[in-house]
Amino acid sequence: MGAGITFALQASDEKARAGMITTPRGVIRTPAFMPVGTAATVKAMLPESVAATGADILLGNTYHLMLRPGAERIAALGGLHRFMNWDRPILTDSGGFQVMSLAGLRKLTEEGVRFRSHVDGSRHMLTPERSMMIQRLLGSDIVMCFDECPALPASEAEVAGSMRRSMRWAARSREAFGDRPGHALFGIQQGGISRELREESAQALRAIGFDGYAIGGLAVGEGQEAMFSVLDHAPDMLPAEKPRYLMGVGKPEDIVGAVARGVDMMDCVLPSRSGRTGQVFTRLGALNIKNARHAEDPRPLDDTCTCPACRSYSRAYLHHVFRSGEIVSAMLLTWHNLHYYQQIMAGMRAAIAEGGFAAWSAEFHAARTRGDIEPI
Template sequence: MNPAFRFTLEARDGRARSGRLATTRGEIRTPAFMPVGTAATVKAMLPESVAATGADILLGNTYHLMLRPGAEQIAALGGLHRFMNWGGPILTDSGGYQVMSLTDLRKMTEDGVRFRSHIDGSEHWLTPERSMEIQRLLGSDIVMAFDECTPFPCTREQAAASMRLSMRWAERSKAAFGAPERQALFGIQQGSTHPALRQESADRLREIGFDGYAIGGLAVGEGQAVMFEVLDFAPDMLPEDRPRYLMGVGKPADLLGAVARGVDMFDCVLPTRSGRTGQAFTRRGVVNIKNARHAADPRPLDADCTCPACAGYSRAYLHHVFKAGEIVSSMLLSWHNLHYYQELMAGIRRAIGAGGLAGFAEATQARWAAGDIAPL
């Protein structure tokens, strides 16, 4: 393991773990939720605002940054941290998921993927080696191995072939990564919903050796019940002493369930995307601020929340600026949602430390189920 990258487990509660992940740019408290900064920005948020929500780490997107403005340009400007004015740790995905989603614009071979940009149609070639080079140029703290995100549904044969290709790419990623002083490399477990394939993938990743391990191929349409079935066995196949990262997840209930099954890190666009569409996550469940019932409501979105949207503005105002299409609507609701996610993760960490995660989860889910406050 990279000596500059240390993972310390501090408490356990069943399969749930809490701890700290040390990087050269600061500590990450786990379980951790990473806001998504796709194109070197968390949408509708300033970096200082993201930090104020309690986030320790952000995610950047290799695919989008390689296309615009380009990894070489970002490197020439001092790297991704300086470019986007974020001093804390950054994790970059490998670009594999986005490229695989370009079904009509890409051609995949053993060597890598040739694809056309969704922006201007220009042709690009992405391989494990090029993905490592791009992430080195970006200067991220955590680098993801290049993989194919196995689609769902698929046959067992398709899942096996996809997983084994990803494992060959994982070996090439590790070789190309080398031994940089400031960066850590995570491998990605694949295998769809099949325990034997997940185990084969985990065994191969252990042989190659990584600083951390991700669980890939979930949150791709399988639904929460199936995802939890896979998480009932997949995390325990990965090394106990390394962080476990569930990619692309999820809703608050997904986070609770995944933490209870041994996951340490998460990312998802949902808090900011939902904020831009007028949806807020609160202690009393999801609130759709666009609904007419909020138009004359002077109460805050969540009376127990200390974010700027709740501390300074009424539901009536939030409803008004959303309906009027004002930019401040996206800013305030995105801030609120990210704040809520970070408060949820902090509550989870405290509950694990106290040995009370089950009770915390039960009480949290009961408040969600009770629903929003009654209309005036």
């Protein structure tokens, strides 16, 4: 890792790994789940509440922040940590994924991506060099190199061309990032579901040299089976002594499966977005709080959970405030989901340290297969 940031592997159980990324802003315990704070906020949560769930690190979004309020403005106000009142580590994505998803609003060239803002129609150019500059202005602790994430389905030739452009952009990102003690730069492996292209990408990234390595281009509609088949070999292609980050994943089962295959870090909007739409994740599977079966149920979402939603409120109340469109519904359900995700991570870290990951995983899957408690 770069000066001031280190990664120490503390235990492994088969492919599952537990460790610590030490940064000037604090320690990130791995496996780590990063809540997504797209616009300098985890929606419906105070930063103190996010920390209370057990999160060591947040993800910020370069594309959204460069458009509003602007990276230069955030820098003038003391950087992203001070701006959003989060004193722990922050990882920023490069903006590549969002820009690629604009479709009709963007033009891709070797230089970078020219696009129109979805906010006000203004014109922008995002290149590896500009992405590095924006992330420097934001002051994030972990910076992602600028890459192209092709929309699937795509032909192998399209995936190969996209991956090779991403590797050229990775070299430019490395050059533009420079020497920044206390900050880390992660490269991003691409290659779709092709083992050969994944290996070619990994070799290119290792030749450039990064502080950590991400697995990109998954969780974009290929399905869990295809994703797991890639993860059966992709993490092994990346340096064992560096953190491995699977981008944009996922459901609880996806996360446990990824860790079983050697992944150390993940992020996803799912727990927070689901909280706002009434979907609740518990150890017994997912439930929908808007369903009528909860309307007169005095029990908590999960009687073993210690989050504020479960500790102090009934299913009946949570059903009522959701159906009434009350803001407290999004707050409580998001807190619960993020708390549950962090409980999964803590459970995996402890199980790996004790050499009992397989047993923990079997119990995790068995509980979720049992399904929600019977209605009253």
